Amino acid sequence: MDILILAVVIALVAVGAISGLVVSSRKKKQLPPTAPPSTPTITAPPAEPQVGEDAAPTAQEPRRTIEEVGLPEAEVAEPAAPPVAEPEAPAAPEIEVPEPTAGRLVRLRARLARSQNSLGKGLLTLLSREHLDEDTWEEIEETLLIADVGVVPTQELVDRLRDRVKVLGTRTPADLRALLKEELLTLVGTDFDRAVKTEGGADTPGVVMVVGVNGTGKTTTTGKLARVLVADGRSVVLGAADTFRAAAADQLQTWGDRVGARTVRGPEGGDPASIAYDAVKEGIAEGADVVLIDTAGRLHTKTGLMDELGKVKRVVEKHGPLDEVLLVLDATTGQNGLTQARVFAEVVDITGIVLTKLDGTAKGGIVVAVQRELGVPVKLIGLGEGADDLAPFEPEAFVDALIGD
Numbered sequence: 001m002d003i004l005i006l007a008v009v010i011a012l013v014a015v016g017a018i019s020g021l022v023v024s025s026r027k028k029k030q031l032p033p034t035a036p037p038s039t040p041t042i043t044a045p046p047a048e049p050q051v052g053e054d055a056a057p058t059a060q061e062p063r064r065t066i067e068e069v070g071l072p073e074a075e076v077a078e079p080a081a082p083p084v085a086e087p088e089a090p091a092a093p094e095i096e097v098p099e100p101t102a103g104r105l106v107r108l109r110a111r112l113a114r115s116q117n118s119l120g121k122g123l124l125t126l127l128s129r130e131h132l133d134e135d136t137w138e139e140i141e142e143t144l145l146i147a148d149v150g151v152v153p154t155q156e157l158v159d160r161l162r163d164r165v166k167v168l169g170t171r172t173p174a175d176l177r178a179l180l181k182e183e184l185l186t187l188v189g190t191d192f193d194r195a196v197k198t199e200g201g202a203d204t205p206g207v208v209m210v211v212g213v214n215g216t217g218k219t220t221t222t223g224k225l226a227r228v229l230v231a232d233g234r235s236v237v238l239g240a241a242d243t244f245r246a247a248a249a250d251q252l253q254t255w256g257d258r259v260g261a262r263t264v265r266g267p268e269g270g271d272p273a274s275i276a277y278d279a280v281k282e283g284i285a286e287g288a289d290v291v292l293i294d295t296a297g298r299l300h301t302k303t304g305l306m307d308e309l310g311k312v313k314r315v316v317e318k319h320g321p322l323d324e325v326l327l328v329l330d331a332t333t334g335q336n337g338l339t340q341a342r343v344f345a346e347v348v349d350i351t352g353i354v355l356t357k358l359d360g361t362a363k364g365g366i367v368v369a370v371q372r373e374l375g376v377p378v379k380l381i382g383l384g385e386g387a388d389d390l391a392p393f394e395p396e397a398f399v400d401a402l403i404g405d
């Protein structure tokens, strides 16, 4: 009997053990094949808001913007990636068709007019006063000086306006507008050749070197200019000779890729002169129409760097003469911009000026001042950060924008 009981107990224990094994092996199969249990769980520190979380800000920890938190925008815009996303085939780079250049300034005139109110409209209002006394003439002078027209051109304009207003007798608004437009046009200059030269030689492309202090919009302008040329049916090679600023070559290449222009670049911190030389060589080999060379933002206080810019020019000229050396100036920098202009003009022969950021300033008078300073014309103006916000400088459209319709 005891033996029978013992046999039953052994049988029960065996069955229990086998079923336990089966259950635990099933459990194992259900476990996700992830990190071993000893792996520490990483949790976000409580102070950091989670992406997409809408927790109310506390007194200790005010709500922070995306920028402050430092998250890339894309992460926030797409909080949940599809779980079984097929890997996307890399899209072929799309070549954009830039906007035609004709009539660009007319399109952008509103931007100029918005920011130039204090100059043109201010002058008209002052000239329309019933009594043009000394105080009013002083105010006119001040308005011009504030708009960065410069001391000498301001004096010239005020003298001419005084004479002509005297002769005018009764001053109708239309008379005054016409008079002011004429005088401002004279000041800005209508007989400069403002075309950007890109003809090149018989078998060589046109070569344009773009110079200017860091931050003035040099690389952006080079990219925009490539678009202008492509829009006009020219083929372009870009030379990324700004090896001083880390991201400049990438930035330029992005501009180039968008319009199908090849970018010649070298190692970061490499020799800008040899990159510029190679870019022109590539332009010749490709039979390109134009080579645009972006140079480093030479700080005018660093003599060595300025000398290097001269070297870039000399090396490029081994292929043939340059067609243009464009100096990019930020219109909002006033006197500082003029100082820069002077220093650059000593190192390289500037043939044209690009005034950027005219959309953000009421200091359009810098056009007059810088042309006087260098004796070379403003050829292009930047009126925004958009890809096609670079326009050929047309004195009449510019003055119209200053005075307003």
Ligand code: GDP
Residues within 6 Å of the ligand: 212, 213, 214, 215, 216, 217, 218, 219, 220, 221, 297, 356, 357, 358, 359, 360, 381, 382, 383, 384, 385, 389
């Ligand atoms: P670089 O250091 O001289 O090459 O300057 P970048 O080309 O990098 O430009 C500096 C900044 O100025 C960028 O944010 C540009 O988008 C901006 N910028 C350039 N041109 C214009 C312009 O005409 N108007 C405005 N508002 N911004 C501009």
